[in-house]
Amino acid sequence: MKKNKYFITLLRPYRYLIVGSIVSLIVFANLGLVLPWMLKIIIDRVLGASDLGLLYAILGSIVLIYAMRSIFFYMSHYFLFYISQRLMFDIRKKLFKHLQNLSLRFYTEYRAGKLISNVISDVARLEQMIFASLATVAMNTFVIVFITGVLFMMCPKIALICLILIPLQLVNFIYFRKIMQTQQIDLSEKMSEISANLAETINGVRVVKSFAKERTENRNFVSQLRPVLDLTININMNGVYLWILAELINIGCILVVLAAGGSMVMNGTMTIGEFVAFYTYLGMLLGPIVSISGLSTTISNGLAGASRIMKLLNTIPEIVECENPVALKEMNGGVSFKDVIFGYNGKSVIKHFSLDISPGQKIAFVGPSGSGKSTIANLLLRFYDVNSGSISVDGHDIRTLALESYREKIGVVLQEPFLFSGTIEENIAYARADASPDEILAAAKMANVEEFVKKLEKGYKTEIGENGAMLSGGQKQRIAIARSVLNNPKMLILDEATSALDTVSEYLVQDALDHLMKNRTTIIIAHRLSTVKNADLIVVMENGEIKQTGTHEALIKEEGVYRQMYMSQEEKAFRKITGKMIIDDIDDDFKEFPENNVFGEFEDEYEPDEKYDANKARLSGKRHAEVFKPVMGKTNINMKNSGMKADL
Numbered sequence: 001m002k003k004n005k006y007f008i009t010l011l012r013p014y015r016y017l018i019v020g021s022i023v024s025l026i027v028f029a030n031l032g033l034v035l036p037w038m039l040k041i042i043i044d045r046v047l048g049a050s051d052l053g054l055l056y057a058i059l060g061s062i063v064l065i066y067a068m069r070s071i072f073f074y075m076s077h078y079f080l081f082y083i084s085q086r087l088m089f090d091i092r093k094k095l096f097k098h099l100q101n102l103s104l105r106f107y108t109e110y111r112a113g114k115l116i117s118n119v120i121s122d123v124a125r126l127e128q129m130i131f132a133s134l135a136t137v138a139m140n141t142f143v144i145v146f147i148t149g150v151l152f153m154m155c156p157k158i159a160l161i162c163l164i165l166i167p168l169q170l171v172n173f174i175y176f177r178k179i180m181q182t183q184q185i186d187l188s189e190k191m192s193e194i195s196a197n198l199a200e201t202i203n204g205v206r207v208v209k210s211f212a213k214e215r216t217e218n219r220n221f222v223s224q225l226r227p228v229l230d231l232t233i234n235i236n237m238n239g240v241y242l243w244i245l246a247e248l249i250n251i252g253c254i255l256v257v258l259a260a261g262g263s264m265v266m267n268g269t270m271t272i273g274e275f276v277a278f279y280t281y282l283g284m285l286l287g288p289i290v291s292i293s294g295l296s297t298t299i300s301n302g303l304a305g306a307s308r309i310m311k312l313l314n315t316i317p318e319i320v321e322c323e324n325p326v327a328l329k330e331m332n333g334g335v336s337f338k339d340v341i342f343g344y345n346g347k348s349v350i351k352h353f354s355l356d357i358s359p360g361q362k363i364a365f366v367g368p369s370g371s372g373k374s375t376i377a378n379l380l381l382r383f384y385d386v387n388s389g390s391i392s393v394d395g396h397d398i399r400t401l402a403l404e405s406y407r408e409k410i411g412v413v414l415q416e417p418f419l420f421s422g423t424i425e426e427n428i429a430y431a432r433a434d435a436s437p438d439e440i441l442a443a444a445k446m447a448n449v450e451e452f453v454k455k456l457e458k459g460y461k462t463e464i465g466e467n468g469a470m471l472s473g474g475q476k477q478r479i480a481i482a483r484s485v486l487n488n489p490k491m492l493i494l495d496e497a498t499s500a501l502d503t504v505s506e507y508l509v510q511d512a513l514d515h516l517m518k519n520r521t522t523i524i525i526a527h528r529l530s531t532v533k534n535a536d537l538i539v540v541m542e543n544g545e546i547k548q549t550g551t552h553e554a555l556i557k558e559e560g561v562y563r564q565m566y567m568s569q570e571e572k573a574f575r576k577i578t579g580k581m582i583i584d585d586i587d588d589d590f591k592e593f594p595e596n597n598v599f600g601e602f603e604d605e606y607e608p609d610e611k612y613d614a615n616k617a618r619l620s621g622k623r624h625a626e627v628f629k630p631v632m633g634k635t636n637i638n639m640k641n642s643g644m645k646a647d648l
């Protein structure tokens, strides 16, 4: 019932239009009812008395009545279309706004395809229900009442018999409606499940193809589609049964009229005109009853849609602003985690986490996969609220801050950067719509986006496809970095922001980032320890707890996780590389290397057939060595024909 109440409040702004459309529909429908009466007059009075004047008068009134009917038809339908489309617009607007407010937790639980089906199909079903029920009910109830009155006036006896048959029609209607509504809910559920799976297979097409799972996916799709086929046929067939029964009841009525009316005409208690009019009115009565019965499918469809929309609208956003949120004008960037405990679904992920970060400090989080580094970033961005403890920024508990004013001061590069389809320029400008082209260019240069954009025919105007499908992982990351710095944020969160870059690009981007990090609180999350060496403080996490803190120099001296991680990464990277190496001929050159030479995985660093600009590698001193420290060997990558040459 609450559901109905909610939709009634949505209809409120259009109440006058609704009344207008109902009135014009009633007038439109009732104007059509005069025709049988005119027929009666023509048969009984014009034909019998050859009254030509009366005939012309009747014809004239028919023309007039039908002209008016057209006007009312136009008005009523314009109002109806307007109301129903406006309503659909309003609900979609509300739904979208609501979806934007829902927390990330909701999105991890609810599938995207289902949401799309809610916003598109369910709203359309609801709109159809409102349109059809308004039109059919408004038009037909009055017709039914009016005709019933006329029938009783003309011949109460036959009218009574017919009206006994009408409740049967209602029983028929209610019975099938119930069945069809349950089936319809089931069908919509199945359809939204299919649309969710469809969205997933389309997004995951690379995985499907690379595992050669096309046939399995086809089979899965068909196995989901099959029950829908059966169910849809079943629902439609129930509609057919309903219609057949309705027709049988109709025929019963017609037979009664023909038999009873015919004999009354024969014994003179009814005129021929009355008989024809009665029969025509009865025909006109049965039509509206059947069409009201036919509403059942549309109504059950609409109600099913409505209940899913309501379920969505009733989902309470987890992250809400407090009553009088503080709008952050300026941010210094001092952060304080106080005994934070957090878990996604009850399972503890962050345990008693306390840390103070001074404004402008550069903090690095390192630690094994799953240790909770990204979770700390999620909490700081208030994507989730802590279970206990608190996070404060500049002395304000972040739960007391106005969300928009807070988040817009933070620049974020998420672990899995997402880009919108559109141009490179549009994606960078996403952070700030009013950024000037110069500002966009400066951000792009800083993030080393310029380097690959130069080679593109359309430059910054290049369309990048869905989630940057036309770009490499590293290129996507660079755009994400440019986007995050465009806003000149006071705090930067870089979650594996440079992990997909090759060492040269990483060096260049890192250099720019180092420059940018000055005077900004920066949180860097990285697996490659070489990128966090010059952080002011390195926080080593394990199982949601801080294991060690300190600078690189201090931590490297300490026995512990950090040193182990560092050693294993360094060892992997290079032990001793001397002399010259021509990568082209790695197989041969490999032999020339000293026996104890351990090589790292080259795959991570360069695509085997990527053309490599050796000049770029000739940076300077230390970097030069770092660029080539992880070379091949163990992995036995065939670098022949790669055209790579490098001095070491």
Ligand SMILES: Nc1ncnc2c1ncn2[C@@H]1O[C@H](COP(=O)(O)OP(=O)(O)OP(=O)(O)O)[C@@H](O)[C@H]1O
Residues within 6 Å of the ligand: 108, 344, 345, 349, 367, 368, 369, 370, 371, 372, 373, 374, 375, 376, 415
């Ligand atoms: N949305 C989520 N719902 C439930 N559990 C989650 C969710 N996100 C992360 N987790 C769990 O929380 C733990 C910490 O995850 P988190 O992403 O913070 O790790 P991480 O340190 O960033 O790891 P990585 O280095 O691999 O990125 C993991 O055990 C993970 O399974």
Ligand SMILES: [Mg+2]
Residues within 6 Å of the ligand: 373, 374, 375, 415, 495
């Ligand atoms: Mg992570």
